[in-house]
Amino acid sequence: MDNFIFENPTKVIFGQDTIKNIGTEIKSHNVKKVLVLYGKGSIFKNGVYDTAIGSLKENDIDIIEIxxxxxxxxxxxVYEAIEVGKKEKVDGILAIGGGSTIDTAKTVSAGICYEGDIWDAFEKTYIIDKALPIFTILTISATGSEMNGGCVITKEDEKKKWSTSASVLYPKVSIIDPTIQSTLPKEQTVYGAVDAISHILECYFIGGDKTDVIDEMSEGIIRTIMKHSKILIKDPNNYNSRSQLAWSATLALNGNLKIAKNGGDWATHGIEHSVSAFTDVAHGAGLAIIHPAWMKYVYKEDVNKFKRFGENIFGIKEGTSEEIALEGISKLKEFFKDLGAPTTLKELGIKKEELDKFADNTELVTPLGRLKALNRQDILNILKIAYE
Amino acid sequence: MDNFIFENPTKVIFGQDTIKNIGTEIKSHNVKKVLVLYGKGSIFKNGVYDTAIGSLKENDIDIIEIxxxxxxxxxxxVYEAIEVGKKEKVDGILAIGGGSTIDTAKTVSAGICYEGDIWDAFEKTYIIDKALPIFTILTISATGSEMNGGCVITKEDEKKKWSTSASVLYPKVSIIDPTIQSTLPKEQTVYGAVDAISHILECYFIGGDKTDVIDEMSEGIIRTIMKHSKILIKDPNNYNSRSQLAWSATLALNGNLKIAKNGGDWATHGIEHSVSAFTDVAHGAGLAIIHPAWMKYVYKEDVNKFKRFGENIFGIKEGTSEEIALEGISKLKEFFKDLGAPTTLKELGIKKEELDKFADNTELVTPLGRLKALNRQDILNILKIAYE
Structure with a gap:
């Protein structure tokens, strides 16, 4: 196993009826005035907003909302929130929402502490070394952002959907109450499951046969996500399955499965980010299409690992290594389809002519791919496999 | 899944040639004078002592050694070290060794900050809320103490081998270089593997069918430990297997597998601690005997979970649930035996008459057992199963 450094300081409070603790947690970090970020307002319907704000008020924490x-x-x-945050002199950020809200919160928390343009951190001309303390209440399990230091933001005018990360961006405290996810639209549960599986796969295929314990954990978490997402699309109120999926999605990207994986591959995410930067397709939907296409394109780089995937995830026992590898990829695609995810770019209404522009856009992220370093032609080839 | 809180702030630096980083890490925590604890002196032979002390000196850190x-x-x-630490006004502790040295360091670090007798923390009349920062260089993978807040100490005169834990006892930084474990006597590798498996099993059987993702991870880590410990007893220099075993042993007790497990069972550890308090048997040797005996005594409390164990660890497919459960227990015993661990208390030279005194001693730990709460007679029955 390769050398590694592991550290994850986020405290997670998980379970039913835990949101009411947010005020005490934020207060214990000496935050007096918090910028609360949220999305479209589902938190007003499911009571999350009231519980969170009530808890903040009980703890005498001043509140600015966006x-x-x-x-x-x-x-x-992000710019809008940074401006407000600076003007109001907030000393902490609370994200109530999913990965989009948390990623916005992270970028804002760093932006408030930075004199320059925070986009510099995404262009990698600034390494984030300071940020306000971040707290999160997770309302959809998918990105894992609640327990890591990464974030993805889109610069609209340049169609750049890019990421950055820093150790100061790990949330101090994240609260995950799976019960509030019962009322999510079905496709959000599906895309959350796909996103989590995709995060694991971005790392799984790296490391060859020298990452046994990480691969065992990865396979176990993938099987759990598959089992319980299938239950949830029929029985969205099943609390046991909600909680298994929620914690699995956090584990998928909290660093444990990235160990000795040379940082992971991330070509699939790179390509999908270009697709969603132009089309605004849901991230999970894009991944359900791109990940199997990427697998089909690169599996020869480590047939044995793809064989292991077919055997340990789908129980495929018969055939040559290559046959098992390929059947595993087909089965994954089939699983995504059965769950209700799209399986081709064409289905999303994308035109074949657009693939070039996605490839151009993806190519801006360099280097792209670890298992196989991808050039523009490779990216285009994968997009073509994904097309129909 | 039950509600839980997860937090683990320890930074782990893992891999070959990493010990030289200890000085920089300790300095970054503003420690100026460190109390260095170690064991019998194998660290003088394998170069660990020289590398560590050299790194401390390079970083201008004053050193007191015990x-x-x-x-x-x-x-x-512990008392000896607390006295020295207080007198010398050290502001940090470095343990170089295995679980025994790290547990001593944790107790000392709390004891230096406490006016009373630190044994109070083990009698649970004092809750540790302050400790000097702890750093570790791990020389044998077994107890997981390098990445948790627990410690076990024996009060010799009363034969109490008891534990305590606190969030301030998590090491700030732990360095794990698996290469230095290649020269360990074979039985220490064996006992380390048994200890790690036992830690996982203490939690595994709790939670019924509501802890899928934790159970999947647990099973994966157990399989990894079994696979690579078998390789190591034949090929002790196999770095890949050393590193898989080392990281698995850390994962076995760093909190991830304790999630939603009501704290775990720990009756086996309770009983084994009594045996080793009287006989000084190696902890791993005691566990290899007691754990299968405990399993045999309690499996009816959740036959399905023991069946799952038999199926997923040993691939047993045929038979009733009870048969699969029992065969799984036999196979575990067989595995420990094949590895070279003892399988009966009799083998250790213990006399049957002594079982009563072990039971009396274990009974002092109350409550004992979560899957099945054990009284004195239960303890004695388990000891009898373990005897021959």
């Missing part, structure tokens, strides 16, 4: 964070979150919203 | 920490570490040594 709503309207959208999925595939954008830089203009 | 050697001679023994396995099944004792309170008298």
């Amino acid at each position: 709503g309207g964070v959208k999925s595939n979150p954008v830089l203009s919203k | 050697g001679g920490v023994k396995s099944n570490p004792v309170l008298s040594k």
